[in-house]
């Protein structure tokens with residue numbers, strides 16, 4: 001495993017079916033989709049609030065912590081659907097050669 005995202009994703013994967021009383025991630029998996037999605041919503045909201053506070057205070061450090069929480073819970077969501085961070089990175093790499101308008105036109109929906 002070459003980078004932090006891969007290592008954390010592997011740890012998250014290893015928690016599937018684990019003991020909810022000793023692992024935060026195992027507890028989230030045991031609760032299922034709604035609990036994971038609720039955390040994503042909470043962490044996204046906390047990120048927005050941290051950014052608004054950072055503009056007011058000039059201290060952006062909390063934005064970092066909240067983004068880390070959001071990324072972490074996004075990794076849990078990916079694992080819940082048997083997806084990997086590499087697949088997200090591949091999608092970002094695919095978009096690198098496109099303008100924003102071309103990217104929108106390339107979507108499957």
Ligand SMILES: N=c1c2ncn([C@@H]3O[C@H](COP(=O)(O)OP(=O)(O)OP(=O)(O)O)[C@@H](O)[C@H]3O)c2ncn1[C@@H]1O[C@H](COP(=O)(O)O)[C@@H](O)[C@H]1O
Nearest residue numbers: 008011012015022023024025026027039042068069072073
């Ligand atoms: N990176 C993280 C990580 N970031 C945040 N968190 C947890 O995510 C939760 C964040 O939720 P909140 O900020 O809302 O705080 P809270 O009120 O305590 O949240 P709730 O417990 O009420 O949901 C906290 O419980 C944090 O401990 C994390 N828990 C685990 N990891 C990684 O996942 C690995 C496996 O963790 P376990 O499954 O606990 O062993 C760890 O080694 C880390 O690498």
